[in-house]
Amino acid sequence: MRKSIATVSVSGTLAEKLHAIAAAGFDGVEIFENDLIASPLSPEEVRARAADLGLGIDLYQPLRDFEAVPAEVLAGNLRRAERKFDLMRRLGADLLLVCSSVSPDGIGDDDLAAEHLHLLADRAARHGIRIAYEALAWGRHVSDYLHAWRVVQLAGHPNLGTCLDSFHILSRGSDPIGIEAIPGDKIFFLQLADAPRLAMDVLQWSRHYRCFPGQGGFDVAGLVTHVLKAGYQGPLSLEVFNDVFRQADTGRTAKDAMRSLLALEEAVGLAPQIPPPVIPTGFAFAELTVSESEPTGSEPEPTGSESGPGDTDGDRLRDLLAALGFARTGRHAAKPVELWEQRDARILLNTTGTESAPERAASVPQSPPEPAAAAPESTRVAPALAALGLESPDPAGSAARARSLLAPVLPRERGPDEAALDAIAAPDGTRLFFCRTDRPGPLGHPGLSDHPGQRDQAGLPGDVRRASWVGDFGPREPVAGPVSHIDHVALTQPLHHFDEAALFYRGVLGLRPLPSLELPDPYGLLRSKAMASDDGAVRMVLNIARVGGQHVPWQHIALACDDLVTTARGLRDARPDLLLPIPANYYDDLEARHDVPPELRELGLLYDRDEHGEFLHLYTITVGRVFFELVQRLGGYRGYGAGNAPVRLAVQHAGTRG
Ligand SMILES: O=C(O)c1ccc(O)c(O)c1
Numbered sequence: 005m006r007k008s009i010a011t012v013s014v015s016g017t018l019a020e021k022l023h024a025i026a027a028a029g030f031d032g033v034e035i036f037e038n039d040l041i042a043s044p045l046s047p048e049e050v051r052a053r054a055a056d057l058g059l060g061i062d063l064y065q066p067l068r069d070f071e072a073v074p075a076e077v078l079a080g081n082l083r084r085a086e087r088k089f090d091l092m093r094r095l096g097a098d099l100l101l102v103c104s105s106v107s108p109d110g111i112g113d114d115d116l117a118a119e120h121l122h123l124l125a126d127r128a129a130r131h132g133i134r135i136a137y138e139a140l141a142w143g144r145h146v147s148d149y150l151h152a153w154r155v156v157q158l159a160g161h162p163n164l165g166t167c168l169d170s171f172h173i174l175s176r177g178s179d180p181i182g183i184e185a186i187p188g189d190k191i192f193f194l195q196l197a198d199a200p201r202l203a204m205d206v207l208q209w210s211r212h213y214r215c216f217p218g219q220g221g222f223d224v225a226g227l228v229t230h231v232l233k234a235g236y237q238g239p240l241s242l243e244v245f246n247d248v249f250r251q252a253d254t255g256r257t258a259k260d261a262m263r264s265l266l267a268l269e270e271a272v273g274l275a276p277q278i279p280p281p282v283i284p285t286g287f288a289f290a291e292l293t294v295s296e297s298e299p300t301g302s303e304p305e306p307t308g309s310e311s312g313p314g315d316t317d318g319d320r321l322r323d324l325l326a327a328l329g330f331a332r333t334g335r336h337a338a339k340p341v342e343l344w345e346q347r348d349a350r351i352l353l354n355t356t357g358t359e360s361a362p363e364r365a366a367s368v369p370q371s372p373p374e375p376a377a378a379a380p381e382s383t384r385v386a387p388a389l390a391a392l393g394l395e396s397p398d399p400a401g402s403a404a405r406a407r408s409l410l411a412p413v414l415p416r417e418r419g420p421d422e423a424a425l426d427a428i429a430a431p432d433g434t435r436l437f438f439c440r441t442d443r444p445g446p447l448g449h450p451g452l453s454d455h456p457g458q459r460d461q462a463g464l465p466g467d468v469r470r471a472s473w474v475g476d477f478g479p480r481e482p483v484a485g486p487v488s489h490i491d492h493v494a495l496t497q498p499l500h501h502f503d504e505a506a507l508f509y510r511g512v513l514g515l516r517p518l519p520s521l522e523l524p525d526p527y528g529l530l531r532s533k534a535m536a537s538d539d540g541a542v543r544m545v546l547n548i549a550r551v552g553g554q555h556v557p558w559q560h561i562a563l564a565c566d567d568l569v570t571t572a573r574g575l576r577d578a579r580p581d582l583l584l585p586i587p588a589n590y591y592d593d594l595e596a597r598h599d600v601p602p603e604l605r606e607l608g609l610l611y612d613r614d615e616h617g618e619f620l621h622l623y624t625i626t627v628g629r630v631f632f633e634l635v636q637r638l639g640g641y642r643g644y645g646a647g648n649a650p651v652r653l654a655v656q657h658a659g660t661r662g
């Protein structure tokens with residue numbers, strides 16, 4: 005379907021907005037009146053600019069407080085409307101949005117409203133213009149979409165139809181099924197927005213917290229299904245008022261908007277061109293970039309103690325990994341990358357130390373360097389979690405889906421002997437590699453689980469193109485130990501990209517989000533959203549933490565253990581300096597709430613439970629931006645111990661603040 009977006013949805017001047025909207029692939033725009041009024045471009049210039057960019061002007065909006073007014077006000081309103089018709093002729097727009105009156109002058113009389121709208125439609129018809137009447141959720145007398153439709157029916161003018169806006173309908177809790185009773189050709193326009201579920205004044209909610217479909221809590225796709233059943237054939241148009249998007253990078257927001265519409269089209273069965281999601285079946289690896297130089301001054305000191313042998317970040321991480329039971333099983337044939345393993349948990353240490361994830365993402369050709377893509381200076385410290393390997397049953401299919409949802413595909417320089425990996429950049433700059441770890445290794449370097457007879461879909465033997473990435477690290481021995489695999493990773497998101505990232509991971513990887521949580525931090529607030537595959541094989545947590553106005557860049561890798569009590573006891577004995585100390589008050593409270601064994605306190609283990617099971621976990625000290633968590637899920641526990649995060653944050657802050 006035709007895809008449009010209201011200019012109010014993105015940041016910038018009108019000219020900047022039009023360019024970014026066109027670049028993101030939209031067909032048309034709604035020109036929001038304030039954007040035009042503040043623009044130095046004449047209406048003719050706006051028209052020409054839009055035409056040059058291949059954009060239609062699908063709607064001009066809004067005309068406010070028009071209908072059901074006393075006679076003396078009506079004359080002025082009609083005069084105002086005539087001026088707007090003239091403006092629309094210059095713009096080349098033929099659809100005007102009239103939103104339901106909020107004026108104290110307004111009279112609660114549907115017949116009068118219909119009479120006035122009929123008059124307006126009659127005048128509009130002389131200019132070849134049509135009127136779309138929309139119920140604002142806070143309209144003084146008309147606030148429900150079916151009420152607006154009754155008024156349109158009463159008016160009975162061919163140039164008058166209704167405009168449906170998903171926010172106004174869903175925010176009031178109206179049942180969208182009623183849309184199916186409206187003839188499709190009387191729905192003149194469809195505006196789409198999602199929003200987080202908030203209990204607040206609806207006008208404030210609408211003006212500040214709307215987001216793109218798929219980023220909030222509304223069933224926008226369900227609503228669109230009703231609109232399509234009604235026979236609507238006009239554009240799908242995004243109209244999003246959002247305080248964060250107003251400040252964010254224009255091009256990036258426009259692209260995020262387009263990704264949202266593509267995913268929405270897919271959800272309602274209108275996007276056969278988008279390859280289906282390939283749900284990842286686990287983590288193949290997590291890659292840390294580390295600097296071999298002295299620890300950088302700007303990064304947080306490890307909490308707890310000076311810790312460990314060696315004095316580079318790399319040495320500190322190696323020490324930490326070894327203490328957790330990992331062993332270095334190989335070095336990359338061509339790059340300064342070490343592979344550390346323990347059963348199915350794999351960590352890559354990339355000691356180039358120069359490449360941070362955001363820099364890498366900004367250098368992707370498909371996404372020209374955007375200021376917003378670069379992380380603030382303070383987050384550019386090594387070590388950082390720069391890349392994730394995701395196990396995919398069909399890596400090429402994973403990459404194809406990502407590409408069709410506008411993910412930048414990363415070029416990969418590959419040596420003659422190396423495995424090729426499909427890789428994309430996530431909005432936060434994290435590189436995502438789609439892997440099949442159990443593929444045969446490259447010729448001469450069999451992988452750990454070699455299947456010499458295996459052929460891929462193209463009928464090729466396990467050749468270099470299709471070889472497993474682990475083959476690049478040479479022959480390896482399995483490493484036994486308490487850690488079985490990566491349970492989840494927690495990535496910090498820049499504030500401006502939180503909703504974008506959530507939609508990205510959900511759309512591209514097919515992960516299901518849990519509701520966002522807000523958790524207290526001694527110096528701020530942590531906003532957190534967990535997402536997981538249905539079977540829990542891939543779990544990610546997206547966090548934004550702002551403390552004293554500054555982004556807190558901590559990331560972590562959670563490792564699953566079979567028997568955390570025993571593992572914790574071993575660590576307590578051997579390397580207590582590597583564990584985050586937990587305050588006694590935590591255990592006083594925990595023991596008041598739950599009947600837990602005293603060894604939790606003794607071992608510094610944290611505890612949580614949900615309706616499915618129980619959770620034990622502990623945290624390590626932080627090196628650079630990164631720390632580890634050891635976890636054990638008992639029964640079918642599905643959470644992440646989020647209730648304990650405030651305690652962790654308090655201890656971590658105490659460590660960095662000395
Ligand atoms: O907030 C508003 O005033 C406003 C204006 C026009 C719209 O289409 C809308 O949904 C809201």
Ligand SMILES: [Mg+2]
Pocket residue numbers: 138169195243
């Ligand atoms: Mg609207």
